[in-house]
Amino acid sequence: xxxxxxxxxxxxxxxxxxxxxxxxxxxxxxxxxxxxxxxxxxxxxxxxxxxxxxxxxxxxxxxxxxxxxxxxxxxxxxxxxxxxxxxxxxxxxxxxxxxxxxxxxxxxxxxxxxxxxxxxxxxxxxxxxxxxxxxxxxxxxxxxxxxxxxxxxxxxxxxxxxxxxxxxxxxxxxxxxxxxxxxxxxxxxxxxxxxxxxxxxxxxxxxxxxxxxxxxxxxxxxxxxxxxxxxxxxxxxxxxxxxxxxxxxxxxxxxxxxxxxxxxxxxxxxxxxxxxxxxxxxxxxxxxxxxxxxxxxxxxxxxxxxxxxxxxxxxxxxxxxxxxxxxxxxxxxxxxxxxxxxxxxxxxxxxxxxxxxxxxxxxxxxxxxx
Amino acid sequence: xxxxxxxxxxxxxxxxxxxxxxxxxxxxxxxxxxxxxxxxxxxxxxxxxxxxxxxxxxxxxxxxxxxxxxxxxxxxxxxxxxxxxxxxxxxxxxxxxxxxxxxxxxxxxxxxxxxxxxxxxxxxxxxxxxxxxxxxxxxxxxxxxxxxxxxxxxxxxxxxxxxxxxxxxxxxxxxxxxxxxxxxxxxxxxxxxxxxxxxxxxxxxxxxxxxxxxxxxxxxxxxxxxxxxxxxxxxxxxxxxxxxxxxxxxxxxxxxxxxxxxxxxxxxxxxxxxxxxxxxxxxxxxxxxxxxxxxxxxxxx
Numbered sequence: 157x158x159x160x161x162x163x164x165x166x167x168x169x170x171x172x173x174x175x176x177x178x179x180x181x182x183x184x185x186x187x188x189x190x191x192x193x194x195x196x197x198x199x200x201x202x203x204x205x206x207x208x209x210x211x212x213x214x215x216x217x218x219x220x221x222x223x224x225x226x227x228x229x230x231x232x233x234x235x236x237x238x239x240x241x242x243x244x245x246x247x248x249x250x251x252x253x254x255x256x257x258x259x260x261x262x263x264x265x266x267x268x269x270x271x272x273x274x275x276x277x278x279x280x281x282x283x284x285x286x287x288x289x290x291x292x293x294x295x296x297x298x299x300x301x302x303x304x305x306x307x308x309x310x311x312x313x314x315x316x317x318x319x320x321x322x323x324x325x326x327x328x329x330x331x332x333x334x335x336x337x338x339x340x341x342x343x344x345x346x347x348x349x350x351x352x353x354x355x356x357x358x359x360x361x362x363x364x365x366x367x368x369x370x371x372x373x374x375x376x377x378x379x380x381x382x383x384x385x386x387x388x389x390x391x392x393x394x395x396x397x398x399x400x401x402x403x404x405x406x407x408x409x410x411x412x413x414x415x416x417x418x419x420x421x422x423x424x425x426x427x428x429x430x431x432x433x434x435x436x437x438x439x440x441x442x443x444x445x446x447x448x449x450x451x452x453x454x455x456x457x458x459x460x461x462x463x464x465x466x467x468x469x470x471x472x473x474x475x476x477x478x479x480x481x482x483x484x485x486x487x488x489x490x491x492x493x494x495x496x497x498x499x500x501x502x503x504x505x506x507x508x509x510x511x512x513x514x515x516x517x518x519x520x521x522x523x524x525x526x
Numbered sequence: 527x528x529x530x531x532x533x534x535x536x537x538x539x540x541x542x543x544x545x546x547x548x549x550x551x552x553x554x555x556x557x558x559x560x561x562x563x564x565x566x567x568x569x570x571x572x573x574x575x576x577x578x579x580x581x582x583x584x585x586x587x588x589x590x591x592x593x594x595x596x597x598x599x600x601x602x603x604x605x606x607x608x609x610x611x612x613x614x615x616x617x618x619x620x621x622x623x624x625x626x627x628x629x630x631x632x633x634x635x636x637x638x639x640x641x642x643x644x645x646x647x648x649x650x651x652x653x654x655x656x657x658x659x660x661x662x663x664x665x666x667x668x669x670x671x672x673x674x675x676x677x678x679x680x681x682x683x684x685x686x687x688x689x690x691x692x693x694x695x696x697x698x699x700x701x702x703x704x705x706x707x708x709x710x711x712x713x714x715x716x717x718x719x720x721x722x723x724x725x726x727x728x729x730x731x732x733x734x735x736x737x738x739x740x741x742x743x744x745x746x747x748x749x750x751x752x753x754x755x756x757x758x759x760x761x762x763x764x765x766x767x768x769x770x771x772x773x774x775x776x777x778x779x780x781x782x783x784x785x786x787x788x789x790x791x792x793x794x795x796x797x798x799x800x801x802x803x804x805x806x807x808x809x810x811x812x813x814x815x816x817x818x819x820x821x822x823x824x825x826x827x
Contacts, residue, residue, distance in 0.1 A: 497808070
């Protein structure tokens with residue numbers, strides 16, 4: 157059988173060995189001797205092959221763990237080690253070959269990323285890459301297009317991207333048939349759950365950060381409760397209004413901006429009014445202040461003049477009065493525009509004089525004639 | 527003899543390996559095994575290890591994955607209590623908790639058969655729970671009225687109850703909505719409503735902006751008027767204070783009221799007779815009595 161096949165091929169290659177073992181005295185004929193020699197050498201080959209197989213068997217237990225992973229050895233199906241020691245770090249390791257040991261490798265240090273699958277309208281990956289706008293129909297086909305319903309029963313599209321890493325690989329790998337699917341379901345649920353709490357304006361504009369936080373918290377709670385053994389690193393959420401209503405949503409933003417602008421303008425106008433009023437009131441007070449100072453100094457000046465005049469007046473009141481009166485009269489006569497001298501009639505009777513009041517002022521007339 | 531020893535060792539090793547294959551089995555972490563003796567299950571083995579068994583046909587081993595598995599039902603329509611049609615898809619995280627029961631209930635422990643049963647149970651649970659809730663329980667800005675989690679829990683309880691009454695060896699770990707939608711025709715009416723809501727917001731923004739701007743301006747104007755009137759009052763006070771201060775000097779004038787009076791009159795006279803005044807006088811009063819001495823004027827009749 158196999159040995160015979162070997163015999164035919166190997167005999168010519170091992171003449172020295174055949175000779176060395178052929179030293180035993182034999183009584184058989186040459187044919188039997190040749191057969192015995194062939195068998196012996198074949199057994200030797202088989203032994204070497206077996207030894208190699210044993211070596212191969214044990215050396216097949218070596219394996220490497222990469223920098224982005226950990227490994228667990230299952231001996232007869234049970235993890236080897238206790239607690240933290242279950243996990244093997246990067247490097248070369250050895251385990252008993254199958255069926256004693258089984259090596260399970262777990263990606264761990266690398267961050268995992270998942271996207272929600274239920275909130276976005278239908279696009280193909282190519283369309284998404286090229287950023288091409290797919291023309292929107294009148295309605296959304298629930299079988300194809302995803303969306304979320306907000307607290308005020310509006311439709312929005314929402315896309316959540318979750319970044320997480322595995323903290324408890326034992327739980328992650330041995331607790332779930334497909335942990336990433338479970339996490340994705342939790343993410344989808346969180347998006348729907350959060351949308352159900354938020355009004356459309358909050359979800360899209362006013363409180364987008366709050367929406368994102370709420371999704372992150374919800375995913376964290378769900379995955380904690382489900383004991384997935386992961387830690388959420390980050391969660392980004394993108395919310396947009398339906399494409400069918402893109403224009404009217406844009407108009408709302410514009411009207412909101414206009415409103416803000418109107419208000420800002422009104423506020424600056426109000427500021428100006430108040431500043432003017434302040435300035436005006438300052439000037440009123442300043443005027444009053446200066447009037448007061450003027451008045452007081454005037455009165456003081458009068459008092460001073462009075463005090464100076466008083467001794468002279470006491471000595472000769474009539475003279476002082478004359479002295480005061482004459483310059484004043486001169487002043488008056490200079491200033492007064494019309495001076496009419498009315499001499500006394502010889503008979504001493506009073507004269508009759510008619511004056512026309514409210515005459516037209518002469519200036520405009522002069523101005524007109526010039 | 528040496529050859530015989532080696533042969534014996536090899537033979538023994540081969541026998542041990544063969545015996546191991548026949549008489550032992552492993553239960554891996556995350557597996558549950560059921561041993562049947564002549565077809566009769568004799569218990570669950572959940573602890574991973576190497577175990578002894580009698581070779582076939584005496585004992586047979588069935589192994590099941592007891593990790594949490596995902597099941598999602600089809601996206602299907604349901605009516606809420608307020609007669610609104612919604613579409614939902616629910617995911618279930620379930621696991622085989624009792625391999626023996628599982629093996630007995632489902633032929634050869636078939637997972638697809640188990641999923642089929644889950645789907646039937648889930649459908650009836652969903653029908654019942656969704657029909658007893660209004661849409662406002664699914665979406666609401668008031669956390670008090672939102673029953674999202676409550677609805678999920680009720681569906682979970684309903685499925686769990688059916689599973690435990692039938693004792694099928696399955697446990698539900700968690701359940702939630704994967705997808706919620708509206709029928710296509712409804713999305714269009716929602717869009718129409720959303721559009722009109724947006725338009726009313728636009729109008730409201732316009733008028734609100736104007737009215738608020740007006741309010742801001744009028745408030746400012748009122749404040750400005752207040753400031754000015756306060757300043758005017760202040761000004762009157764200042765002037766009054768000035769007058770009070772001036773009044774202190776009146777004691778000086780009191781020394782000779784006649785002179786004071788005279789001075790005041792002169793000032794008043796100077797001020798009152800200005801450019802627009804007409805002065806009529808005759809020669810009886812000084813200093814115009816000087817005119818008496820002019821010869822031409824004495825001729826006047």
